Amino acid sequence: MKAEILCVGTELLLGDTINTNAAFAAKELAKLGITVYHQSVVGDNPGRLKESLAEAFSRADIVLMTGGLGPTYDDLTKETVAEFFGRKMYMDEPSLAAIEAFFNKVGRPMTDNNRKQALMPEGAVIFANKNGTAPGLAVGNDEKIAILLPGPPNEMEPMMKNSVVPFLKGKTNTVIVSRTIHIIGLGESYVESILRDYMLAHTNPTIAPYAKTGEVQLRVTASAKNDEEAYALIDPVVAEVAEKFKDYVYGIDVGTLENAAITLLREKGLSAATAESCTGGMVSARLTAIAGASEVFGCGVCTYSNEMKMQLLGVREETLAAHGAVSPETALEMAKGVRKLSGADFGISITGIAGPGGGTAEKPVGLVYIAVDSEKYTKTEKLLLSRGRENERTMIRTLAANNALRLLIEAVTKY
Amino acid sequence: MKAEILCVGTELLLGDTINTNAAFAAKELAKLGITVYHQSVVGDNPGRLKESLAEAFSRADIVLMTGGLGPTYDDLTKETVAEFFGRKMYMDEPSLAAIEAFFNKVGRPMTDNNRKQALMPEGAVIFANKNGTAPGLAVGNDEKIAILLPGPPNEMEPMMKNSVVPFLKGKTNTVIVSRTIHIIGLGESYVESILRDYMLAHTNPTIAPYAKTGEVQLRVTASAKNDEEAYALIDPVVAEVAEKFKDYVYGIDVGTLENAAITLLREKGLSAATAESCTGGMVSARLTAIAGASEVFGCGVCTYSNEMKMQLLGVREETLAAHGAVSPETALEMAKGVRKLSGADFGISITGIAGPGGGTAEKPVGLVYIAVDSEKYTKTEKLLLSRGRENERTMIRTLAANNALRLLIEAVTKY
Numbered sequence: 097m098k099a100e101i102l103c104v105g106t107e108l109l110l111g112d113t114i115n116t117n118a119a120f121a122a123k124e125l126a127k128l129g130i131t132v133y134h135q136s137v138v139g140d141n142p143g144r145l146k147e148s149l150a151e152a153f154s155r156a157d158i159v160l161m162t163g164g165l166g167p168t169y170d171d172l173t174k175e176t177v178a179e180f181f182g183r184k185m186y187m188d189e190p191s192l193a194a195i196e197a198f199f200n201k202v203g204r205p206m207t208d209n210n211r212k213q214a215l216m217p218e219g220a221v222i223f224a225n226k227n228g229t230a231p232g233l234a235v236g237n238d239e240k241i242a243i244l245l246p247g248p249p250n251e252m253e254p255m256m257k258n259s260v261v262p263f264l265k266g267k268t269n270t271v272i273v274s275r276t277i278h279i280i281g282l283g284e285s286y287v288e289s290i291l292r293d294y295m296l297a298h299t300n301p302t303i304a305p306y307a308k309t310g311e312v313q314l315r316v317t318a319s320a321k322n323d324e325e326a327y328a329l330i331d332p333v334v335a336e337v338a339e340k341f342k343d344y345v346y347g348i349d350v351g352t353l354e355n356a357a358i359t360l361l362r363e364k365g366l367s368a369a370t371a372e373s374c375t376g377g378m379v380s381a382r383l384t385a386i387a388g389a390s391e392v393f394g395c396g397v398c399t400y401s402n403e404m405k406m407q408l409l410g411v412r413e414e415t416l417a418a419h420g421a422v423s424p425e426t427a428l429e430m431a432k433g434v435r436k437l438s439g440a441d442f443g444i445s446i447t448g449i450a451g452p453g454g455g456t457a458e459k460p461v462g463l464v465y466i467a468v469d470s471e472k473y474t475k476t477e478k479l480l481l482s483r484g485r486e487n488e489r490t491m492i493r494t495l496a497a498n499n500a501l502r503l504l505i506e507a508v509t510k511y
Numbered sequence: 512m513k514a515e516i517l518c519v520g521t522e523l524l525l526g527d528t529i530n531t532n533a534a535f536a537a538k539e540l541a542k543l544g545i546t547v548y549h550q551s552v553v554g555d556n557p558g559r560l561k562e563s564l565a566e567a568f569s570r571a572d573i574v575l576m577t578g579g580l581g582p583t584y585d586d587l588t589k590e591t592v593a594e595f596f597g598r599k600m601y602m603d604e605p606s607l608a609a610i611e612a613f614f615n616k617v618g619r620p621m622t623d624n625n626r627k628q629a630l631m632p633e634g635a636v637i638f639a640n641k642n643g644t645a646p647g648l649a650v651g652n653d654e655k656i657a658i659l660l661p662g663p664p665n666e667m668e669p670m671m672k673n674s675v676v677p678f679l680k681g682k683t684n685t686v687i688v689s690r691t692i693h694i695i696g697l698g699e700s701y702v703e704s705i706l707r708d709y710m711l712a713h714t715n716p717t718i719a720p721y722a723k724t725g726e727v728q729l730r731v732t733a734s735a736k737n738d739e740e741a742y743a744l745i746d747p748v749v750a751e752v753a754e755k756f757k758d759y760v761y762g763i764d765v766g767t768l769e770n771a772a773i774t775l776l777r778e779k780g781l782s783a784a785t786a787e788s789c790t791g792g793m794v795s796a797r798l799t800a801i802a803g804a805s806e807v808f809g810c811g812v813c814t815y816s817n818e819m820k821m822q823l824l825g826v827r828e829e830t831l832a833a834h835g836a837v838s839p840e841t842a843l844e845m846a847k848g849v850r851k852l853s854g855a856d857f858g859i860s861i862t863g864i865a866g867p868g869g870g871t872a873e874k875p876v877g878l879v880y881i882a883v884d885s886e887k888y889t890k891t892e893k894l895l896l897s898r899g900r901e902n903e904r905t906m907i908r909t910l911a912a913n914n915a916l917r918l919l920i921e922a923v924t925k926y
Contacts, residue, residue, distance in 0.1 A: 376799025377792025384791025
């Protein structure tokens, strides 16, 4: 089955909005074994929308559209699709009731325009919208199906996952299922060299490495009639591959580094605290992005100045004078200091030069020290994170935060 | 002049990469007064790439392409475009020398494949790549121009700004220039109601409001022959509009809230410190994202637990017992505490319930208190940030951080 993604919105054409919907939809379609060869974006213009729809259907069985379901006169996606399939519009009473209920809940007055959002092409399958006013829908015939979703990602994403995926599962006879093995402490090329023959020998499931900042992910993907058969193909391969890299695997399907860290800490009943300089709180912000972080994380400090490093973390004046703020000695005292301050099991610290200013020949931009301290395990690492590129500040800070999370995971795993 | 954006890459079709290049290019083209009616994405497939290129050129004068300039056999953008314009490929010696120099600089060995990246269609204008190995290029005839840029955003973005924009300025006889007025403390609909007649009366420049989280931006945009004429149209309107909202304008073209905050603090020679609970360090991470933040920001604490609120910030046990951690009293003691701890001129604090758990009837998810404390100006605010949607944790935290930055800007402005 072939699909195309057609996103509607002048804000996308002007670059005011980044098109995250296309990527989200593409990922979900790929998991269903549906091939996508084209994505496109058009504005809220009826002529060009009609043309693009016809063009997409000349190549694909399914056209998944986002946007243009709003209440204003220039929101025309539904009408254009109804015309394409020769369907009349009718007022869908359950959708209207849901829109009225939504306005009641958020306490805003409903306008007449919003009634338009309950107009539906005859024969459409309607997807309820729990997070906004525009219902989604699927409409088509035996050969072609258009799927229409609202533009705001917080409405589109749950509708895609909860309504469109089950709807499409009934249409395809294939599922594509993946598991991801997360590896730290080995480079992508090394992982690939170890696995090359094994990768070539396997076609279902396939095994593909992805280099992420500070880690390598191995994605094992199978195609089968249903989830059960797919996992039966995947799981032995995942076990075999994970065994090959066992000292470096920090989890299967654990998502982000911060999620893996929080999950591990919770499993082991341990806690962590952060002391950040050049990352300014990025690690604590990421750890606390995970719901339930409070069980294992109580304290982070961002000691940007030397005074605060001494006052809050007890970094010694002599250490700063002898080695500087960006040094393994300071990193270690920061990690020890925040552990003591917070009473946490692990203290992790980051100190470095994010640039663009502040670098010297001896201590260049991109030089970062990270440390972890705990009762049983203490380690300091030197990182050189500059790639000699322009505007590296954000990248250096992000890589430093990733590496600190990796070091924390490593320490908790070995604890 | 009409342009289309055509992004090449299987990783985009699979949804593994979000297409930020399209938005970036679209914004820059819009500023040049070049209209974009279509964006599309195709994979690294020669047949479909050729078709998409022909289709794009059937509608547009300029096709801006990203991706497919890499060293491997499936990177075919350059070859496809050369064929479209009937050009042969030649080895461009300056490009080859630049690629060799790049590998020397990063200390990695250059492979034979990388030589392919210096092959160019005859007659191409070449854009040097300071951040990677693939040069960009423009090639075409009197009517049609293809612009080819590398896929990685850290290579594509500077090349677009520094090479493509000046190249295209020579081709168009229009520039589009904007200034943005940043307003805090007023709602979008109120701003629009005050300006409606004024907006209708102006067509060049135009005035358009954009609602951002915690602020309203008014964009004043003029079209003219050159920058000078455009600013001559814009500047009197900006001055007039800014005067209408003078108590609420915190800057012109000041970028993000954190940038405005750091700039203001530096201008006034004042400093700030942060005490965060539910945002876990997001405000300190954002403030320190601005280069030079260290001049005005030395300390942030993330006191996620009550113990840390007491121990680090001196929040009183009685306050927590009587009012709870999420209360105006605790917020204020946190702001006062971090000001005292750090010696900064301003202490700002955030405490709230980001969810999904932890809410009660009395203190629901989304309830957040923010406070600012300084010698002359102290204020506490209650925020209700839930919109009754799913997965709100990230949104609530982001809105809380935005509002805290807004409160800081307000306090520094009035100081």
